[in-house]
Amino acid sequence: MSQSGVAHAVYGIIRRDILIVFRRRADAMTTAFFFVIVTSLFPLGIGPEPAVLRSIAPGVLWVAALLSCLLSLNRLFTSDYQDGALEQLVLVPQPLTVLVMAKVAAHWLLSGLPLVVLSPLLGMQYGLSGESVGILMFSLLLGTPTLSLIGAIGAALTLGVRGSSVLVALLALPLFIPVLIFGAGAVSNQMAGIGAEANLSLLGACLLLALVLAPWATSAALRLAVE
Amino acid sequence: MNINWFRYSSTQAFYPVAGNMIPWCAVAALALIGAGLYLGFFVAPTDFQQKEAYRIIFVHVPAAWMSMFLYVVMALWAGIGLGLNARPSFMMAQAIAPTGAMFTFLALLTGALWGKPTWGTWWVWDARLTSELILLFLYIGVMLLRTSIDDLRRADRASAIFALVGVVNVPIIYFSVRWWNTLHQGASVSATAAPKMAATMLLAMLLMTLGFWAYSFVVVLTRMRCVILERERISSITKTVSGELSMEVS
Numbered sequence: 246m247s248q249s250g251v252a253h254a255v256y257g258i259i260r261r262d263i264l265i266v267f268r269r270r271a272d273a274m275t276t277a278f279f280f281v282i283v284t285s286l287f288p289l290g291i292g293p294e295p296a297v298l299r300s301i302a303p304g305v306l307w308v309a310a311l312l313s314c315l316l317s318l319n320r321l322f323t324s325d326y327q328d329g330a331l332e333q334l335v336l337v338p339q340p341l342t343v344l345v346m347a348k349v350a351a352h353w354l355l356s357g358l359p360l361v362v363l364s365p366l367l368g369m370q371y372g373l374s375g376e377s378v379g380i381l382m383f384s385l386l387l388g389t390p391t392l393s394l395i396g397a398i399g400a401a402l403t404l405g406v407r408g409s410s411v412l413v414a415l416l417a418l419p420l421f422i423p424v425l426i427f428g429a430g431a432v433s434n435q436m437a438g439i440g441a442e443a444n445l446s447l448l449g450a451c452l453l454l455a456l457v458l459a460p461w462a463t464s465a466a467l468r469l470a471v472e
Numbered sequence: 473m474n475i476n477w478f479r480y481s482s483t484q485a486f487y488p489v490a491g492n493m494i495p496w497c498a499v500a501a502l503a504l505i506g507a508g509l510y511l512g513f514f515v516a517p518t519d520f521q522q523k524e525a526y527r528i529i530f531v532h533v534p535a536a537w538m539s540m541f542l543y544v545v546m547a548l549w550a551g552i553g554l555g556l557n558a559r560p561s562f563m564m565a566q567a568i569a570p571t572g573a574m575f576t577f578l579a580l581l582t583g584a585l586w587g588k589p590t591w592g593t594w595w596v597w598d599a600r601l602t603s604e605l606i607l608l609f610l611y612i613g614v615m616l617l618r619t620s621i622d623d624l625r626r627a628d629r630a631s632a633i634f635a636l637v638g639v640v641n642v643p644i645i646y647f648s649v650r651w652w653n654t655l656h657q658g659a660s661v662s663a664t665a666a667p668k669m670a671a672t673m674l675l676a677m678l679l680m681t682l683g684f685w686a687y688s689f690v691v692v693l694t695r696m697r698c699v700i701l702e703r704e705r706i707s708s709i710t711k712t713v714s715g716e717l718s719m720e721v722s
């Protein structure tokens with residue numbers, strides 16, 4: 246009952262969330278398009294000089310990924326909150342932390358993974374070398390799940406609150422900052438020849454910490470929102 | 473001996489106790505800060521490298537210590553409130569947040585004023601300054617989250633959860649100078665090793681820290697009393713005396 250029940254619930258939630266988004270594909274694609282458009286704005290604003298673009302590339306790409314993740318957070322819980330599905334999720338016997346992890350996993354597959362897949366293209370637009378692009382992809386692969394997990398805390402805390410979209414940004418961004426620093430730092434260190442291992446290890450550590458602590462905080466916030 | 477640990481978890485019991493503590497803490501704050509500033513500005517010797525510019529340490533370091541300490545205390549009260557479902561604990565966390573934010577801002581401001589003559593720059597994005605800035609954002613987030621939610625109970629608990637999530641940042645600030653190569657200097661005062669500062673400087677700094685702590689007591693307790701009056705204003709334990717809210721003294 247317990248082990249198969251939990252796995253069944255997790256699979257069910259991931260499948261449901263992906264199905265729902267696939268029925269309105271525009272929702273998920275807008276965040277990917279946002280990522281592409283924002284990264285295209287910077288060369289237009291700053292000028293096309295390759296050396297400058299190469300040096301700002303890690304920061305710009307990472308900030309754009311961060312902002313895309315922030316934009317996609319309102320999709321995470323609000324529709325379930327509004328139609329009552331969230332209440333049912335809180336009431337089922339399976340542990341809410343695991344269900345939250347499932348929802349965040351589905352969210353990451355739909356809005357974080359596309360960023361990872363798109364990043365080589367945009368990296369080459371900025372003139373990054375192949376190796377740097379590889380480090381960029383890997384840093385985004387480690388970082389975007391962390392952003393989804395931390396963002397889920399902010400999304401859950403502001404469910405149904407007036408002006409929640411700006412409030413989520415204000416709550417989540419201070420907690421995003423270390424991930425941004427390590428992620429962009431990994432790529433720029435690799436470009437400088439120092440090596441990206443330190444920053445990538447720290448990114449991994451942030452991911453593990455978020456995996457353990459964020460679902461707990463998110464489920465506490467969800468129970469609070471649903472009461 | 474039976475200690476009633478929850479004796480002051482009633483606002484009606486806590487209100488007069490806080491009122492009695494405030495004058496004593498105010499006197500202590502004035503005395504300690506006065507002594508600390510006198511020692512720091514007039515008695516402590518001139519620094520060998522930085523000449524007189526170092527004296528801002530007597531405001532900067534105590535403010536930074538208080539900013540981290542108050543965040544941990546606020547998170548502690550938030551945790552107690554969540555765990556015991558005690559409203560006054562949430563009120564205490566609400567009372568601490570603005571003072572903590574003020575000290576964080578003061579630490580950043582005095583740090584910038586100190587950095588300009590000594591490092592040559594107002595600001596640098598090293599680990600300690602960045603994490604202290606994050607602390608300021610976290611304080612502001614705690615306060616904003618509380619004011620944005622209309623339902624009082626939900627506002628209390630949401631800002632308590634957020635305060636607890638953010639407490640991860642405090643050890644990062646503390647250990648940042650050890651873990652990273654930062655422009656900010658490392659620890660000169662440690663609990664386990666001899667201090668690397670002259671004794672008068674250390675004494676002045678400690679006096680200022682205790683003075684800021686006493687000041688925090690005064691301000692936080694006053695704010696707590698205001699929060700109690702605001703929240704209890706529709707209940708029978710408050711009364712209006714010549715147009716001002718006050719509480720029944722039982």
